Amino acid sequence: xxxxxxxxxxxxxxxxxxxxxxxxxxxxxxxxxxxxxxxxxxxxxxxxxxxxxxxxxxxxxxxxxxxxxxxxxxxxxxxxxxxxxxxxxxxxxxxxxxxxxxxxxxxxxxxxxxxxxxxxxxxxxxxxxxxxxxxxxxxxxxxxxxxxxxxxxxxxxxxxxxxxxxxxxxxxxxxxxxxxxxxxxxxxxxxxxxxxxxxxxxxxxxxxxxxxxxxxxxxxxxxxxxxxxxxxxxxxxxxxxxxxxxxxxxxxxxxxxxxxxxx
Amino acid sequence: xxxxxxxxxxxxxxxxxxxxxxxxxxxxxxxxxxxxxxxxxxxxxxxxxxxxxxxxxxxxxxxxxxxxxxxxxxxxxxxxxxxxxxxxxxxxxxxxxxxxxxxxxxxxxxxxxxxxxxxxxxxxxxxxxxxxxxxxxxxxxxxxxxxxxxxxxxxxxxxxxxxxxxxxxxxxxxxxxxxxxxxxxxxxxxxxxxxxxxxxxxxxxxxxxxxxxxxxxxxxxxxxxxxxxxxxxxxxxxxxxxxxxxxxxxxxxxxxxxxxxxxxxxxxxxxxxxxxxxxxxxxxxxxxxxxxxxxxxxxxxxxxxxxxx
Numbered sequence: 001x002x003x004x005x006x007x008x009x010x011x012x013x014x015x016x017x018x019x020x021x022x023x024x025x026x027x028x029x030x031x032x033x034x035x036x037x038x039x040x041x042x043x044x045x046x047x048x049x050x051x052x053x054x055x056x057x058x059x060x061x062x063x064x065x066x067x068x069x070x071x072x073x074x075x076x077x078x079x080x081x082x083x084x085x086x087x088x089x090x091x092x093x094x095x096x097x098x099x100x101x102x103x104x105x106x107x108x109x110x111x112x113x114x115x116x117x118x119x120x121x122x123x124x125x126x127x128x129x130x131x132x133x134x135x136x137x138x139x140x141x142x143x144x145x146x147x148x149x150x151x152x153x154x155x156x157x158x159x160x161x162x163x164x165x166x167x168x169x170x171x172x173x174x175x176x177x178x179x180x181x182x183x184x185x186x187x188x189x190x191x192x193x194x195x196x197x198x199x200x201x202x203x204x205x206x207x208x209x210x211x212x213x214x215x216x217x218x219x220x221x222x223x224x225x226x227x228x229x230x231x232x233x234x235x236x237x238x239x240x241x242x243x244x245x246x247x248x249x250x251x252x253x254x255x256x257x258x259x260x261x262x263x
Numbered sequence: 264x265x266x267x268x269x270x271x272x273x274x275x276x277x278x279x280x281x282x283x284x285x286x287x288x289x290x291x292x293x294x295x296x297x298x299x300x301x302x303x304x305x306x307x308x309x310x311x312x313x314x315x316x317x318x319x320x321x322x323x324x325x326x327x328x329x330x331x332x333x334x335x336x337x338x339x340x341x342x343x344x345x346x347x348x349x350x351x352x353x354x355x356x357x358x359x360x361x362x363x364x365x366x367x368x369x370x371x372x373x374x375x376x377x378x379x380x381x382x383x384x385x386x387x388x389x390x391x392x393x394x395x396x397x398x399x400x401x402x403x404x405x406x407x408x409x410x411x412x413x414x415x416x417x418x419x420x421x422x423x424x425x426x427x428x429x430x431x432x433x434x435x436x437x438x439x440x441x442x443x444x445x446x447x448x449x450x451x452x453x454x455x456x457x458x459x460x461x462x463x464x465x466x467x468x469x470x471x472x473x474x475x476x477x478x479x480x481x482x483x484x485x486x487x488x489x490x491x492x493x494x495x496x497x498x499x500x501x502x503x504x505x506x507x508x509x510x511x512x513x514x515x516x517x518x519x520x521x522x523x524x525x526x527x528x529x530x531x532x533x534x535x536x537x538x539x540x541x542x543x544x545x546x547x548x549x550x551x552x553x554x555x556x557x558x559x560x561x562x563x564x565x566x567x568x569x570x571x572x
Contacts (some may be wrong), residue, residue: 009378016375023408086283102290104561110509112526117297140293201401237404
């Protein structure tokens, strides 16, 4: 195998990762800035975190977002896993082309279209907009991401274990819960975490489908950002980045452990 | 399906049918039907009511009313889209911005993905993780971070002035250039990941063979690496191009008032002007423009999974 990793490659990686990480790093550093100005370093301070804790509106929005993310990710994980099984394990069935289309299209669909169409659905069936409409909307667009993640694991799944269990008389449902599910669990967990962060992150779809009293954190951040950069938002962002980093580390440790266990 | 155990009764079969049926029905109701409704609303006229449009047809009124409704279908919104140059130019400008940024993404993403694929094997999981990690952090936050960097009194200008490279603050914020930077930054992982997936499996002995036969490295790259990486290139380009055409957050926060993008137009028709039928018509045209790329993307993905199986 001839893979020469040269000077050019090292430069590409260094510049690439600097580009990806510097803006986030700057944001984190400046969330501890005592000065209100972005360009002036006024010394280390945690005052923005303190004032954040006193900002009722932001805290309430964060609480709504967390609940929406948890509920929608939970449902999306179940639906997405079923969809992945349907794509990988089932051969031809009526509507399969339509089904694959409906699974892949939301991955690339511009959010304004998804948001608008779901809003019009909720209006058409006369469903009051609010917390639950956001949950339904987020479930729909995140389940397809879960499908892709779980599908990747199912494709290179060793089916001989399942077959052995069934040959020994284990019913299919029990086989699924005792053999299949534990083996694909890391990807299901990764799918859940991805759905959770996508939901926590979404501004556009939530703006369309939300109603009074259900303002999510991104909606709140967006309206504050439009008024100008405030250090408080830097602090919110730092907390979110920290949460995501911890989540990803947990997920990757879980995957690694199961990979070691498999060997 | 694989060999089924003979003792699978009616209950088991029903349960087996539920696996595709549940997500299928969910997506039909929450993804497919809403599009039909968008089409319907796009053909109705705006009204100052709640909801702000006059329904075109009401199935409960029976066939006669339905046929009458059909004769009254209004293409008013679509003709408005054609007549008003604002809509036409925002469609053109969206496609242009998406095309340019996809080209930039490919030019920047390819060297990164190629370097990752050539890196020693034990580094690769870490490198992959480093590309994925920003994708997990909030999109809004990542766009927001650039405001502090790009604005005239921001960090980039301050840095360049201190270094003596420029005399006065950069005017990047609120221009198309800021939008390009924001798009490239936000969508880079979407470009790098599919490229890496194909380049990682690439058989590098082919390049060696070409070299042994006297082919210069650059030519070998164009004639061997690029054609073999084509599925990844296409997947990455579509994965970026399609959502960028309808992008709202980036042009809204980083772009100026002259940055016309269709996602932004749809948003303001909906939220500021409360013209739901017109917003729906914009969505329909956007969808029609993107049907080709979306079908192409689905085919590439479906083929990839078929092959993996």
